[in-house]
Amino acid sequence: MADPILKVEDLMKSFGGVVATDQFFFDIQQGEFHAIIGPNGAGKTTLVAQISGMLKPDSGRILFDGQDITGLSAAERSHLGLARSFQITSVFRHFSARQNVALSIQARQGHSFRFWKPAARDSSLTEPAMKILSDLGLANRANVLADNLSHGEKRQLEIAMALATDPKLLLLDEPTAGMGAEDSARIREFLGGLKGKYSMLLIEHDMDTVFSLADRVTVLVYGRGIATGTPEEVRGNAEVRAAYLGEDDAAHA
Amino acid sequence: MELTRLKGWLLAIGFVVLVAVPPAVTAMDETFYITLISRIMIFAIAALSLDLILGFGGMISFGHAAYLGLGSYAVGILAFHEITNGWLQLFVAIGGSAVVALIIGAICLRTSGIYFIMITLAMTQLLFFIGISLETYGGDDGLPTDRSEFAAFIDLGNEWILFYLILGFLVLCMYISWRLINSRFGMVIRGCHENEARMQAIGFPTYRYKLLAFVISGSMCGIAGFLLANLTEFVTPEFMHWFRSGEIMIMVLVGGMGTLFGPVVGAFAFLMFEEIISGFTENWPVIFGPLLVLLVLFAKQGVWGLLPKSKAGDG
Numbered sequence: 001m002a003d004p005i006l007k008v009e010d011l012m013k014s015f016g017g018v019v020a021t022d023q024f025f026f027d028i029q030q031g032e033f034h035a036i037i038g039p040n041g042a043g044k045t046t047l048v049a050q051i052s053g054m055l056k057p058d059s060g061r062i063l064f065d066g067q068d069i070t071g072l073s074a075a076e077r078s079h080l081g082l083a084r085s086f087q088i089t090s091v092f093r094h095f096s097a098r099q100n101v102a103l104s105i106q107a108r109q110g111h112s113f114r115f116w117k118p119a120a121r122d123s124s125l126t127e128p129a130m131k132i133l134s135d136l137g138l139a140n141r142a143n144v145l146a147d148n149l150s151h152g153e154k155r156q157l158e159i160a161m162a163l164a165t166d167p168k169l170l171l172l173d174e175p176t177a178g179m180g181a182e183d184s185a186r187i188r189e190f191l192g193g194l195k196g197k198y199s200m201l202l203i204e205h206d207m208d209t210v211f212s213l214a215d216r217v218t219v220l221v222y223g224r225g226i227a228t229g230t231p232e233e234v235r236g237n238a239e240v241r242a243a244y245l246g247e248d249d250a251a252h253a
Numbered sequence: 254m255e256l257t258r259l260k261g262w263l264l265a266i267g268f269v270v271l272v273a274v275p276p277a278v279t280a281m282d283e284t285f286y287i288t289l290i291s292r293i294m295i296f297a298i299a300a301l302s303l304d305l306i307l308g309f310g311g312m313i314s315f316g317h318a319a320y321l322g323l324g325s326y327a328v329g330i331l332a333f334h335e336i337t338n339g340w341l342q343l344f345v346a347i348g349g350s351a352v353v354a355l356i357i358g359a360i361c362l363r364t365s366g367i368y369f370i371m372i373t374l375a376m377t378q379l380l381f382f383i384g385i386s387l388e389t390y391g392g393d394d395g396l397p398t399d400r401s402e403f404a405a406f407i408d409l410g411n412e413w414i415l416f417y418l419i420l421g422f423l424v425l426c427m428y429i430s431w432r433l434i435n436s437r438f439g440m441v442i443r444g445c446h447e448n449e450a451r452m453q454a455i456g457f458p459t460y461r462y463k464l465l466a467f468v469i470s471g472s473m474c475g476i477a478g479f480l481l482a483n484l485t486e487f488v489t490p491e492f493m494h495w496f497r498s499g500e501i502m503i504m505v506l507v508g509g510m511g512t513l514f515g516p517v518v519g520a521f522a523f524l525m526f527e528e529i530i531s532g533f534t535e536n537w538p539v540i541f542g543p544l545l546v547l548l549v550l551f552a553k554q555g556v557w558g559l560l561p562k563s564k565a566g567d568g
Contacts, residue, residue, distance in 0.1 A: 052454060053453075054450065054453075054454075073453065073458065074450075074453040074454055075453045075454075075456050075457055075458040075459070076458075078453075078454060078455055078456030079456050083454075083455070084454055086451070086454075090448055090450070090451045090454075091448075091451075092443075092444055092447045092448055092451070093447065094443075094447060095443075095444075095447070099440070102440075103440055103441075103444055103452075103455065104455045104456075106437055106440065106441075107455045107456035107457050108456060112437040112438055112440070112441045112457070112462065113438060113462075113465070114436055114437040114438055115432065115433055115436045115437075115438045115439075116432050116436055117436060117437070118432075118435040118436065119435060119436060119437045119439070119440045120435065122437070125437075161451075161455060162455075164455075165455050165456055
């Protein structure tokens with residue numbers, strides 16, 4: 001059997017006395033759509049930061065496509081094919097939508113110690129950038145400054161920038177954060193279209209998105225994975241109900 | 254970053270005016286202005302170089318005068334040892350500034366925010382005191398120096414030729430900066446300014462790009478130092494004083510941070526203002542200070558930033 005695309009072994013991270021990640025194990029198989037859910041303060045963001053290389057774990061190992069990446073920088077992980085989007089919209093506000101995506105494409109085309117040719121007129125950057133924007137339905141917004149895009153469009157651009165690095169694994173940190181129902185549905189549909197093409201790790205609050213898309217769900221509570229399984233298994237897990245879905249729901253079920 | 258037509262025209266007109274300065278002021282018998290404008294153009298190069306890292310890279314270097322000093326000492330010290338070849342002096346000015354910028358940058362770029370500012374300031378003060386302690390080269394009295402010698406047809410003893418040489422360097426530095434900012438490298442630097450974490454997430458090892466930008470900026474300011482020593486025929490640790498670093502930063506603020514050519518305008522505005530107002534009162538900073546505050550409050554992108562922008566929002 002092929003190596004899992006991502007394998008996390010015994011990850012530990014604490015801040016002072018607070019244990020944010022506690023003996024966490026999990027894996028994502030090739031092509032799998034895996035979701036992590038958990039109440040506020042469960043350590044989801046800390047976990048994303050460690051997987052993407054922004055934060056160093058205290059102990060434990062992270063393997064990407066069979067390779068130990070625990071000691072690698074965020075940039076090095078990106079080059080191996082691990083892309084992330086941010087929970088708090090993190091686009092380049094003073095660049096146009098196209099420039100935002102082009103910058104991601106530039107990153108994957110080797111070093112950028114190129115000092116003379118204007119990047120804005122480099123078709124090896126602009127053409128693939130336009131293609132990705134078109135796929136997301138943002139083609140007509142390509143020349144708009146990211147700052148002037150709507151919230152929903154910014155969230156889409158956020159994903160477009162991650163896709164443009166040509167990843168093997170997409171790490172999506174609450175892609176529907178702050179979105180209205182209509183925009184959320186659109187993102188859900190878009191993510192559904194990506195399913196199977198990329199291995200994906202989705203961190204999400206929105207249960208509709210998680211349960212309609214994920215192959216497997218891991219539930220994180222106080223930094224620990226308390227359950228992993230198909231959406232149905234997780235939904236039926238008593239411990240999960242108690243910890244996360246709420247006693248009320250359990251009582252009604 | 255695209256230039257609007259208006260800005261393109263203003264730059265062209267500015268260039269023509271500068272070309273006309275030596276004959277015009279000579280005809281008016283006010284040759285003092287050749288020296289003044291030469292000095293302004295030198296500081297325009299310094300301000301331009303600072304804006305590359307300050308305005309575009311978000312690196313607040315409060316020690317840019319270091320490279321002004323290094324560039325000028327390259328001329329002074331070599332001339333002291335009777336090495337007057339201009340090309341060699343220029344090479345040492347650029348190379349020396351690059352090496353020092355590499356060392357200072359390698360340390361400073363491990364920090365950010367106020368620490369970055371303080372360390373760049375401290376490093377430059379260190380160089381200032383080294384300059385003072387160099388008794389052989391005049392210590393704090395400074396060191397008179399001869400002008401660089403190029404091939405016979407570039408005789409820097411001639412104020413006109415020196416003026417046009419400085420103008421040539423200014424245009425060259427502006428053109429290089431323009432190419433740089435719009436290149437892939439420039440996009441990386443600007444991206445780091447906006448959101449460094451995101452740059453790392455999409456795969457850029459940002460440290461090395463920022464360090465190179467720091468070195469390029471220092472080297473360009475080294476050219477300004479080389480020219481300054483030639484203009485004043487004198488080098489002194491005063492060129493590296495933190496006060497000088499502050500003045501260069503003010504020129505960038507006046508002209509407009511991150512506007513590329515704004516700082517050139519800022520150098521003209523600041524030094525002309527100083528020249529004119531100091532004729533009336535020696536307490537001219539009392540007038541300049543409030544004006545600067547108003548400018549920063551109401552025109553964050555300086556005087557150049559007050560002009561209309563191109564459609565993509567930059568330029």
